[in-house]
Amino acid sequence: MSKYDALNIKQIAELSGVSVATVSRVINQNGRFSSETEARVRRVIEESGYVPNFVAKSLRTSKNHVIGIIVPDILNSHFAGLVLELEKKLFAHGYSTVICNTNESIELEKKHIDTLIAQQVSGVIFISGTKTCKVTQDIPAVYLDRRPASYCEPSDRVLIESDNRTGGYLATQKLIESGCRNIAVFCSRDMDTNQQARFIGYQEALAESGLSCDEAMTFDLHEVSILQARDEMLRIFPSIPNLDGVLCMTDTIALGVITGLHELNITIPEQVSVTGFDDAPLAAYFQPPLTTIRQDIGALSGAAVESLIKMINGEKLESQHVVVPVSLVVRKSTRQQV
Amino acid sequence: MSKYDALNIKQIAELSGVSVATVSRVINQNGRFSSETEARVRRVIEESGYVPNFVAKSLRTSKNHVIGIIVPDILNSHFAGLVLELEKKLFAHGYSTVICNTNESIELEKKHIDTLIAQQVSGVIFISGTKTCKVTQDIPAVYLDRRPASYCEPSDRVLIESDNRTGGYLATQKLIESGCRNIAVFCSRDMDTNQQARFIGYQEALAESGLSCDEAMTFDLHEVSILQARDEMLRIFPSIPNLDGVLCMTDTIALGVITGLHELNITIPEQVSVTGFDDAPLAAYFQPPLTTIRQDIGALSGAAVESLIKMINGEKLESQHVVVPVSLVVRKSTRQQV
DNA sequence: CCTTCCGGAGTAAACGATTACTCAAATCGT
DNA sequence: ACGATTTGAGTAATCGTTTACTCCGGAAGG
Secondary structure, X not given: OOHHHHOOHHHHHHHHXXXXXXXXXXXXXXXXXXXXXXXXXXHHHHHHOOOOOHHHHHHHHOOOXXXXXXXXXXXXXXXXXXXXXXXXXXXXXXXXXXXXXXXXXXXXXXXXHHHHHHOOOOEEEEEOOOOXXXXXXXXXXXXXXXXXXXXOOOOOOEEEEEOHXXXXXXXXXXXXXXXXXXXXXXXXXXXXXHHHHHHHHHHHHHHHOOOOOOHHHEEXXXXXXXXXXXXXXXXXXXXXXXXXXXXXXXXXXXXXXXXXXXXXXXXXXXXXXXXXXXXXXXXXHOOOOOEEEEEOHHHHHHHHHHHHHHHHOOOXXXXXXXXXXXXXXXXXOOOOOO | OOHXXXXXXXXXXXXXXXXXXXXXXXXXXXXXXXXXXXXXXXXXXXXXXXXXXXXXXXXXXXXOOEEEEEEOOOOOHHHHHHHHHHXXXXXXXOOEEEEEEOOOOHXXXXXXXXXXXXXXXXXXXXXXXXOOOOOOOOOOEEEEOOOOOOOOOOOOOEEEEEOHHXXXXXXXXXXXXXXXXXXXEEEEOOOOHHHXXXXXXXXXXXXXXXXXXXXXXXXXXXXXXXXXXXXXXXXXXXXXXXXXXXXXXXXXXXXXXXXXXXXXXXXXXXXXXXXXXXXOOOHHHOOOOOEEEEEOHHHHHHXXXXXXXXXXXXXXXXXXXXXXXXXXXXXXXXXXXX
């Protein structure tokens, strides 16, 4: 038997010569008790190494101090970074996290959500929520990083996202500055709202420079993977003789594009400039190091945690929709200004 | 009010016209009940969307079907891959997971473990356990991927690890085959048991080829990071004129080494061959693609989950110590056989 | 001195499941 | 046809907390 097994609040109460209610009050610092009583109880707890049973507490309060995080692909370093930050910040607030990897499967996502509900989680963070994520209105939840397709502005949940439009704008502007005039765009087939916003930024930058937006320069990837991006690059290259820039919707795509260009013996950035999006930890170590848009993981996760905890505590939120600024990180995959 | 809020087993019982005990029996498939009753109850559950409250179940049974995973750094893709697989397999067995990132801090690890105990987790998986990880003997736990320093073979917990010695041997052998005669080793300062084993494999391979093991060729990194490895490479290169191979203890280190060599204008593999360890997802996309040792994530995670679940169910384990084979993945960072 | 109030602490009813006991009815063996 | 056994299903205790009530005694106020 471990020291943890047997000890419960009742035994602490007996040992300190008070009732369970008093012990509970001392532990949770609510209700009234004299300071002598408090000292006595604290000493007993200390000496016995008593740890309150969270499960019982959760049952009683219907709050388990666990936050569920729904994430499509924890292997993607952008998501992994986000999750790590969320976990750190939530833990500091006394919350544990359950990370649910959905592998982009709606099926699995539903199962996970059922499990989370059964566990009575205190709240849920949806990272890049799928189109169908639905959780009962009464459990606190925020959307992070991607706007659900069904999202409607005024009354829906809290939404926290990067300023994707500006990101797309900045990256495109950089390419144009680098002298690019024929820019291809690599995105995923079913562009999520993030990519759509980035695309708008791209169009704006083109328009501003008096360049036209040629639909034939947009290429859809069936899925976002290095290999797919590389294959697509190899496939399309012959048909676009004057290609001089590629705007990639993610760093992963950029890595695939770079790999493909290497195989084609195209030099970067002399012949073709490439930009990514996310600023993955490895982006600085690509060959060449990648010019990309950095998302502010700290701010994104901070806003998400803050909003969620306010919701859990029933406090009012000052804003339903947080847009976090992004920044351009210039490395060597784009030419110096010409 | 959500449909989930109000529903409890009692209401299901009323709706189906039976007692709570019967509903519970149907749900858990134990005890007796007629097939008509079962059908009726199932239909009510189906229609109402009832999800049993795990918290109450946990309280009653003292098993919460949650597994804690203690991991030092989820951003490391080797660990991330392991965690992902574990999560997937555990979920298939009906377990949720709580992922605890310790950031290599013993402090934080202790806090996490206390939380896990308070949550009454059914079991714990220590990935690359630190030197001090201690959890009460009576909660099922396995060590995965790294042997704790305090580990003692016969009576301690289950340990699952890769065949690191063979890995080190194979990588070194490959370097020797590629014509390398002056091989540097890059490892972390406080070599964990994995790296120690890899190092032994390295020595064996050297000995077998009649090469001597020069202590001056071993370089310690203060921490395992791309940048540290790159810096170290730049620092040491001038002092080793005839360097022709680098055995890196992880892929992360290899990427740093490659980056450093690029900056020194050394060609890989013509002038220097490099090997890694892990076969990270991106290893194939390094420039050049990295020759490395692949760890069998599927087998590692499978063995861990299987053992843990057997322990939880009180079944006997056939082996306390599982060693998973590794394999050499040849890419372009080593020369073709000469 | 009597009423009112309040600080301190205890009693017991939840929370939502599981499961040991019961018990009635149905089935069986002889 | 009658006792024995099996089957199906209900009753209620229990897991470890929290918290709405209750109660007592002393301080304050008139």
